[in-house]
Amino acid sequence: MPRAKGIAFAVLAFLLAGSAVADDAPCPLTAPRVLKLPVASKLLADGKPVVIVAFGSSSTAGAGATVPERAYPTQLERMLRISLPKATVTVVNRGIGGQAIDEMMGRIERDILSVRPALVVWQAGANDAIEKTDPTRFAALLESGVRRIVSSGSDVVLMDNQMAPRIVRADPEFRYERPMIRVAHAPHVSLFSRMGLMREWQAIDPTSYDMIGPDDLHHTDRGYACLAEALNRAIVRSIEPPLVLRAFNDRK
Numbered sequence: 001m002p003r004a005k006g007i008a009f010a011v012l013a014f015l016l017a018g019s020a021v022a023d024d025a026p027c028p029l030t031a032p033r034v035l036k037l038p039v040a041s042k043l044l045a046d047g048k049p050v051v052i053v054a055f056g057s058s059s060t061a062g063a064g065a066t067v068p069e070r071a072y073p074t075q076l077e078r079m080l081r082i083s084l085p086k087a088t089v090t091v092v093n094r095g096i097g098g099q100a101i102d103e104m105m106g107r108i109e110r111d112i113l114s115v116r117p118a119l120v121v122w123q124a125g126a127n128d129a130i131e132k133t134d135p136t137r138f139a140a141l142l143e144s145g146v147r148r149i150v151s152s153g154s155d156v157v158l159m160d161n162q163m164a165p166r167i168v169r170a171d172p173e174f175r176y177e178r179p180m181i182r183v184a185h186a187p188h189v190s191l192f193s194r195m196g197l198m199r200e201w202q203a204i205d206p207t208s209y210d211m212i213g214p215d216d217l218h219h220t221d222r223g224y225a226c227l228a229e230a231l232n233r234a235i236v237r238s239i240e241p242p243l244v245l246r247a248f249n250d251r252k
Helices: 003-019 038-045 072-083 101-105 126-131 135-151 165-170 178-183 194-204 206-211 221-238 241-250
Strands: 050-056 089-095 119-123 155-159 189-192
Touching (some): 038 050, 050 072, 072 089, 178 189, 206 221
Parallel strands (some): 155 189
């Protein structure tokens, strides 16, 4: 396949993946976030498999979805395989509902480091906000956990809280987002702000209020699909596309 056609195919696949939200309204189209993904980029450029661990609590596990397959990690894997058809990408769901950061810290070795992922998407803060975890303790544990993961050789993307009524009531000052912003300045660490993304959704599309379900906390099927779609675009945008596309074309 000529280089120009190869790039065109990859771009078309990327766009198709972004719009593939079965049985739901289209997702509001926001600008892709820019993430720091040097480890994942290098593996993709070298033609090696990429493992992504989705680590977190109930909105990683998929609470609120009508079927488990509609949790965001499952949909993200499908979208990435469409967007990067010559790559081998696996997304492992390590979400456990109800967990705050203390409990997550206790399973970093088992659920993350043992898998040796290229990328960890760590969703945290929702249960800490609801349970009123000391924000200073939350920040210290988050920073310690991120250091452990990065030192093992993985990129980390931190995912903050959803803009849901129960979260806003529990933490009107957004105290659990601030440590993520600070930690995301470190090498190999980025912030994928769900809170910011959902604000943009509502500005673009008034129907995006249906992204949160009747429990005022968890995503609906559409919410999970659109979260996966936005994260897919951010990852594809951030993996040094010229380098990776060149590698894909070389392996035609």
